[in-house]
Amino acid sequence: MILEVRAVAPFYKNGFVVACERTREAVLIDPGDEVDQLLASVRDLDVEVAAVLLTHAHIDHITGVGAAKDAFDVPVYLHRDDLFLYDNAVQQGAMFGFKVSQPPPVDAYYDLSPIGFGDYEARPHHTPGHCPGGVCLQVGKRGAAGDHLFVGDTLFAGSIGRTDLPGGNYDTLLQSITGVLFPLGDDAIVHPGHGPDTTIHRERTTNPLVLEYLAGRRS
Ligand SMILES: [Zn+2]
Numbered sequence: 001m002i003l004e005v006r007a008v009a010p011f012y013k014n015g016f017v018v019a020c021e022r023t024r025e026a027v028l029i030d031p032g033d034e035v036d037q038l039l040a041s042v043r044d045l046d047v048e049v050a051a052v053l054l055t056h057a058h059i060d061h062i063t064g065v066g067a068a069k070d071a072f073d074v075p076v077y078l079h080r081d082d083l084f085l086y087d088n089a090v091q092q093g094a095m096f097g098f099k100v101s102q103p104p105p106v107d108a109y110y111d112l113s114p115i116g117f118g119d120y121e122a123r124p125h126h127t128p129g130h131c132p133g134g135v136c137l138q139v140g141k142r143g144a145a146g147d148h149l150f151v152g153d154t155l156f157a158g159s160i161g162r163t164d165l166p167g168g169n170y171d172t173l174l175q176s177i178t179g180v181l182f183p184l185g186d187d188a189i190v191h192p193g194h195g196p197d198t199t200i201h202r203e204r205t206t207n208p209l210v211l212e213y214l215a216g217r218r219s
């Protein structure tokens with residue numbers, strides 16, 4: 001699997017190119033302000049983008065969708081429950097003091113079916129809590145349980161996503177982390193929307209907010 005990550009100011013939100021080394025088919029995950037670097041990476045790698053996959057619709061994760069759509073004219077995927085955020089991109093930008101233009105319409109909503117690219121597939125798992133339509137994209141070989149998790153802002157190395165934005169809920173987020181992400185396996189590599197990679201094992205055993213939640217449930 002080919003994997004490239006880019007992030008730029010002000011949000012330092014990770015945007016990803018994930019591609020099949022054999023067929024050169026690729027997907028873009030969460031193109032934001034770093035989209036020009038992602039497009040350059042696509043050219044350098046000589047891969048062909050088949051889809052734009054969004055983990056959720058907060059502004060930092062979608063500002064590059066327009067440029068990606070212009071460059072590749074491929075379907076844009078989002079969870080239906082985040083459409084209200086996507087449709088309010090301009091207002092979201094204003095909330096953070098940024099002038100952004102409305103990205104092009106969503107083409108497809110995630111269901112349980114995997115999205116294939118070359119020998120690989122991305123399986124969407126609904127992980128609400130940071131926002132209502134958050135998804136984790138589990139990427140691996142077709143038909144296998146992938147061990148690369150693109151989790152958006154659900155889980156970070158040593159932390160978790162904020163829950164004070166519209167539609168956020170702390171208990172729902174912890175349920176998504178412990179009930180949806182953790183069963184995907186200790187060995188799975190977690191690629192968060194911000195900051196460095198981690199693993200399920202590391203977060204399950206050392207993440208203070210996760211440990212606090214699990215301790216609270218036991219008492
Ligand atoms: Zn977010």
Ligand SMILES: [Zn+2]
Nearest residue numbers: 013060153193
């Ligand atoms: Zn974010």
